[in-house]
Amino acid sequence: MNYKRPKADVVIVGLGWSGSTMAEELTRAGLKVVAIERGAWRDTSTSFPTTRDPDELSGSVRKDILQAPVTETYTVRNKVGQTALPMRKYHNLTLGNNVGGAGTHWAGASWRWLPFDHQPYSHVMQRYGAGQLVDGLILQDWGVTYNDLEPFYDRFEKIAGTSGTAGVINGQRQPGGNPFEGSRTSPYPTPALERSRANVLFAEAATRLGYHPFPVPSAMIGAPYKNALGLNLAPCTYCGYCQLYGCGNWSKSSPNICILPVLMQRPNFTVVTECEVIRINTTPDRKTATGVTFVDSDGNIGEQPADIVITATFTLDNTRLLLLSGISTPYDVASGQGVVGRAFTFQTLSWGFMFFENEYLNPFMNTGALATQIDDFNGDNFDHTGLGFIGGAGIQSLSNQGLPIGMAGLLPQGSPQWGKGWKQAFRKGYQNYAQIQGQGTSFAHREQFLDLDPTYKDRFGQPLLRITFDYNENDRRSGRFIRDKCVEIAREMGATQVGGDSFADRPYSGYTPWDSSHVQGGVVMGEDPRTSVQNRFQQNWDVHNLFVIGASSFPNNAGYNPTVVVGATTLWTAKAIRDLYLKNPGPLVRL
């Protein structure tokens, strides 16, 4: 049975961080907003009580909180000519499956990106010239700068209650913070959390080596805080059940605690849950979006007409929705023409793994983002002359795991993985294992892209999205460089056994243990319609009333996590809709 819902001013597809942030802005401006969400309603008290949340098996082992591959998955191949195959089991891309999206179960690293990360092309050309770029690399500015975004970074941090130690305020260096960060107008809303033993050892070693350690800004609230929307957030308790768990303490920033309790008081807001949007509808000339079509849980087809369509789904699904809807020109790898699915990036991870002899690292006292970092080798904070690559990584001592099933295989080299020897090795390794993550930049390449799979379909018979990705030469060079830095610091920390790894030295896989979940691009914002899907306001170049928000807009990935940038760019776009678009609906950038 098909049906049509009453027309809304705005329909938002997906109610995670970006969707709920946008909904709050636009309902406050008086618009009638309907959000359509694939997952179910979740609220903290009912869904994540502290009396049942600390359960490793259903949490990070069975991953009950994630969207399952049976609902939708992606096919993957490393290069053109190979046959892409579906990721059949849970993989590294951790999609949310509820109101709140991945913002409910995320680990919580809460970064502003460097000014460089928003204007990498201008910066690299000015400092090094085109000779610094490996063949095929795609590098372009966002059309929006760090300075443009600063007020929105500030606002989003005050919604999230981000904890941290500022490094630069109004151009002035601050003790204990990141000296390389873009200048802030205010300190973090809440103070940095206490450090783990591993963090302390890292900071001491990094300081001896002449680097500049600082606490990683975090979604784990540092002190009782009333956020910008008037909601009370509670201090983090270091319980260690963050990534792939909801937070029952009201102490991890999420749409569920930071935005939705306010949004749900507004009569001009409606969310329709457990309905999957299958396409964006347009007028026959494809110049105007008319709404979206969705499938509800009974299999009925519903339509939600609206004057403005905003898609705020998972990064990859934003690209897929445009391709399924025939909006904008798909990227063609052979010619290099087209934009949808182009400029797709991942994250280049390097690691230092280490074991101590007689430590009590007490790894169970942690948070998803309990980390101390150096940015001395991130972005363009160091001279790349003669190195043959651009970018780098945030290098961090990451205390984010202490749950025993997940650590059962983390043993000193040569230890047996079962039998009596395993019990002894695990007993010792559990208290003596530490890790340094190099969370590296990823730049787009003409041979990395997204399109629709020719073979595999979802449960509704629509094509799955196909990922064609392998690390490029820039990734491999930066990955090895960063790995060696991780190992250098690990040795300085006094570990007796140290190993290093650069994932970019092997073909990309969605199943590499300890790999990232961050993917970006595909619907990028930019200054030129030939190389971007959207203008600097995340407004589609072709369809003026369509805005696709999220990390799909970013043409490169930084040596950081993306969430706060998603929040800031969403607020930037919300302001453009409110102040500019509503007064004069049409293209906000005219060429």
Place this chain on the structure above:
Amino acid sequence: MKRRDVIKGGLVLMATSTLASIYKPAYSKTYVGGTGAWRATPPPPLSVVDASRLVYLTPDEAKLVGAIFDVLIPADELGMGATEAGCVTFLDHQLAGPYGTAAKDYKLGPVVEGLPQQGPQSIMTPAEIYRKGLVELEQAAHAKFNRSFMELSEEQKITFLHGIENGAIAFETLKSEQFFVLLLQNVREGYLADPMYGGNRDMVGWKLVGFPGAIYDYRDWIVSKRGKKIDVHPVSLLGRA
């Protein structure tokens, strides 16, 4: 026309958003701001699995799994072995549930073998893998030693399982090394998951490494116990299951 369809069909004619919000399919829900009518469906209450009877494995399968598990995690001075800790009960219940049927996996075809980096492509479920794998393991033991795995000496069992682990002892209907990965993963899960799932009796796995269990607040210790030993009796979600 079903009654539900009538309600939905009528919706098209409704003029106001207030009335439209009445629309409510079976699972999909509509929450309108300001109404106060938004509350999540509570998750099912926690409960301890019933260890008194098998729910998926046959008694013979359970014995064989127990014999394998006790090689992987044996009893010694550091604590009880896997079977005594309840790991077979744990596995039995896991195989009977959504994990056993791989309910969340993408299973649409075509099913073809790919490159290792493309991830597992088999759509065989854990429940099916155990059913076949245990038969194959017994056949392999008979072929090599002319007796059941359970009748081998401790040393023979260890050597034999190394052969399964590295694929030197091959199976016919599935890869022996992949079966081993599953066995090792599941016995660790049973030994280390919350006791309510049937294993980790007396929190033996947590005591092995000093994991405090389902504790939700470490603020008192994050600084005072930094780098120091913490002696605490672990707690599980349902007390001492």
